Amino acid sequence: MRALITSLGALPMALILVGAGTRSFAAQAHAAKGGAGVFEHVHALALDADGRALFLGAHTGLFRSEDGGRSWEKVPLSPQHAHLDVMAITTDPREPLVIYVGTHEAGVFKSTDGGRTWREVNAGLGGLDVHGLAVDPSAPAKLHAAVRETGEGIYRTTDGGGKWVRVDDGPGGEVKVLASVNNPTGMGGIWLYAGTAEGLQRNPDCF
Numbered sequence: 001m002r003a004l005i006t007s008l009g010a011l012p013m014a015l016i017l018v019g020a021g022t023r024s025f026a027a028q029a030h031a032a033k034g035g036a037g038v039f040e041h042v043h044a045l046a047l048d049a050d051g052r053a054l055f056l057g058a059h060t061g062l063f064r065s066e067d068g069g070r071s072w073e074k075v076p077l078s079p080q081h082a083h084l085d086v087m088a089i090t091t092d093p094r095e096p097l098v099i100y101v102g103t104h105e106a107g108v109f110k111s112t113d114g115g116r117t118w119r120e121v122n123a124g125l126g127g128l129d130v131h132g133l134a135v136d137p138s139a140p141a142k143l144h145a146a147v148r149e150t151g152e153g154i155y156r157t158t159d160g161g162g163k164w165v166r167v168d169d170g171p172g173g174e175v176k177v178l179a180s181v182n183n184p185t186g187m188g189g190i191w192l193y194a195g196t197a198e199g200l201q202r203n204p205d206c207f
Contacts, residue, residue, distance in 0.1 A: 107125055
């Protein structure tokens with residue numbers, strides 16, 4: 001059975017980890033153990049800015065590994081949200097302790113201490129089903145979020161999640177992953193890419 005790849009992450013020493021919709025981590029089954037069980041339907045993978053901690057988002061929540069995926073610990077986002085479906089993860093390229101997580105039911109969470117504590121940063125979001133997050137590599141306080149269903153569209157924050165503003169209807173099709181690329185558009189801003197069920201789409205983030 002072929003797996004649907006939904007995320008990809010690389011660690012030092014050329015170890016590549018793949019997140020998939022079915023039979024995820026089939027080739028790295030040992031990496032999904034250590035108190036976390038075997039992962040299924042992995043949505044997101046992200047490294048912190050130091051390249052030491054690997055974060056994984058799945059149907060069963062958020063997990064962290066600090067040994068290249070050999071063992072994992074579950075990271076509760078809050079006492080009320082221990083088992084959220086984590087759809088997207090992005091990290092600040094300049095601050096290793098700053099992490100953002102997009103969830104299926106509760107919007108965006110932010111940590112400023114490497115994932116030890118979290119707070120919701122949803123002011124201005126029209127909905128809480130967040131399927132994509134992207135940080136601007138040249139201005140990490142600017143992020144975009146792809147919201148589905150209620151309030152569907154692309155939202156932008158320029159203050160690290162303090163306030164979100166809807167800026168676009170969003171790409172056609174279900175967003176699987178969102179990324180900002182530090183490549184000038186010629187119109188101001190940089191390119192925002194969206195991986196969807198229909199393929200890859202892009203738009204300048206100056207909209």
